[in-house]
Amino acid sequence: xxxxxxxxxxxxxxxxxxxxxxxxxxxxxxxxxxxxxxxxxxxxxxxxxxxxxxxxxxxxxxxxxxxxxxxxxxxxxxxxxxxxxxxxxxxxxxxxxxxxxxxxxxxxxxxxxxxxxxxxxxxxxxxxxxxxxxxxxxxxxxxxxxxxxxxxxxxxxxxxxxxxxxxxxxxxxxxxxxxxxxxxxxxxxxxxxxxxxxxxxxxxxxxxxxxxxxxxxxxxxxxxxxxxxxxxxxxxxxxxxxxxxxxxxxxxxxxxxxxxxxxxxxxxxxxxxxxxxxxxxxxxxxxxxxxxxxxxxxxxxxxxxxxxxxxxxxxxxxxxxxxxxxxxxxxxxxxxxxxxxxxxxxxxxxxxxxxxxxxxxxxxxxxxxxxxxxxxxxxxxxxxxxxxxxxxxxxxxxxxxxxxxxxxxxxxxxxxxxxxxxxxxxxxxxxxxxxxxxxxxxxxxxxxxxxxxxxxxxxxxxxxxxxxxxxxx
Numbered sequence: 001x002x003x004x005x006x007x008x009x010x011x012x013x014x015x016x017x018x019x020x021x022x023x024x025x026x027x028x029x030x031x032x033x034x035x036x037x038x039x040x041x042x043x044x045x046x047x048x049x050x051x052x053x054x055x056x057x058x059x060x061x062x063x064x065x066x067x068x069x070x071x072x073x074x075x076x077x078x079x080x081x082x083x084x085x086x087x088x089x090x091x092x093x094x095x096x097x098x099x100x101x102x103x104x105x106x107x108x109x110x111x112x113x114x115x116x117x118x119x120x121x122x123x124x125x126x127x128x129x130x131x132x133x134x135x136x137x138x139x140x141x142x143x144x145x146x147x148x149x150x151x152x153x154x155x156x157x158x159x160x161x162x163x164x165x166x167x168x169x170x171x172x173x174x175x176x177x178x179x180x181x182x183x184x185x186x187x188x189x190x191x192x193x194x195x196x197x198x199x200x201x202x203x204x205x206x207x208x209x210x211x212x213x214x215x216x217x218x219x220x221x222x223x224x225x226x227x228x229x230x231x232x233x234x235x236x237x238x239x240x241x242x243x244x245x246x247x248x249x250x251x252x253x254x255x256x257x258x259x260x261x262x263x264x265x266x267x268x269x270x271x272x273x274x275x276x277x278x279x280x281x282x283x284x285x286x287x288x289x290x291x292x293x294x295x296x297x298x299x300x301x302x303x304x305x306x307x308x309x310x311x312x313x314x315x316x317x318x319x320x321x322x323x324x325x326x327x328x329x330x331x332x333x334x335x336x337x338x339x340x341x342x343x344x345x346x347x348x349x350x351x352x353x354x355x356x357x358x359x360x361x362x363x364x365x366x367x368x369x370x371x372x373x374x375x376x377x378x379x380x381x382x383x384x385x386x387x388x389x390x391x392x393x394x395x396x397x398x399x400x401x402x403x404x405x406x407x408x409x410x411x412x413x414x415x416x417x418x419x420x421x422x423x424x425x426x427x428x429x430x431x432x433x434x435x436x437x438x439x440x441x442x443x444x445x446x447x448x449x450x451x452x453x454x455x456x457x458x459x460x461x462x463x464x465x466x467x468x469x470x471x472x473x
Contacts, residue, residue, distance in 0.1 A: 007201070015035070040209050062168065089320040095312075113165075131472035145172050149226050152275075153183065159452050163454045167461045171200050177206055247447050249374060253286050254392075266303050271433035274433070331378070331379065396423070398445075424447060438455065
């Protein structure tokens, strides 16, 4: 069962219900209770009324609670992993990894609760400040509206709630409608760990609930992970408040002629199809030097052919399902469009329910959706180039700028790419799909505003307050 949590209570009665289905086998695995407009209003007011009380909790206590949450999640790791696999269709080997990362994210957030440092600034840099001293402090921003997607439904919620609580804030959470069982289980875990129940309100609902939250003056900051259309809608409604966006990508990886082709192909196969490609840094476009494209493509198809597609709860499965069958239908339409525009199918392009067989396309044109938009599905496109400048220009020819990978043994070429591209992160001798949770994560252009990672998120979710001491009588 999944229900909203408002005013320190779970809400069920007299609310509309939606069955929660396993995308792999279509079985009912739960029921979701949708919040009403009045529920959202109560959540907003409860969050606003609680912020002064939550602010008083010491850094030591906040850190202790978050560390305890990490320890409990470690104990419940397998249960959480199976729940994610059942609700999302993500393979168990990937969900076990997501739970491990979530534990780390909570632990990192706990550490950052004790690092809310400021600085002292002498006044004598100005002729008017000879007898003055300023001190700055990090203070809670207040109410954090956290809106999260379905593709990493545990870790991305931890990346919102962990830093928000570490900074002394109240969170009003709206998780993705597709993954509310995981959000419900996490909230219960946090309360078991000792988090005050008035530190979080959770609203289950769709677009209307999100719009009501982000437009409200009682919200101090919006932290949104999702797509461009929704982010533009949020920006149009938010008014004057801080807004943080972690949006999409159509990540490129470049394989130069001097690259270790076996390593490059193996990594591209592994990171292009995990979670059925439903990651904003999932390998989508691979630009390969024309001298090695045949050898690389042969190895890539070989490695992709080894991937096991099947039941997400089977430990041997590499690729499960997309979030639902509608997503799979959309992916197949994009494959069909690419083929009509001249792409060659080297592997896959088959659908079974919500599953799409890992697909390799060769040389789709720039105007094909699989190249110029975010696929968010198990499709990788291989595109040749002759000069590195050409590959850099093609990789950078995107409305997104999140992460890029390059395989080469020439560090000067890697740094040339890093300097020339408009991008948030560059992975040298790795694919675009590499992230550690303590690193600053985020992009430029339509990939977002701000950075995640507990250290960086805590800074975004706190304010700098200055206190001045004058000593001139």
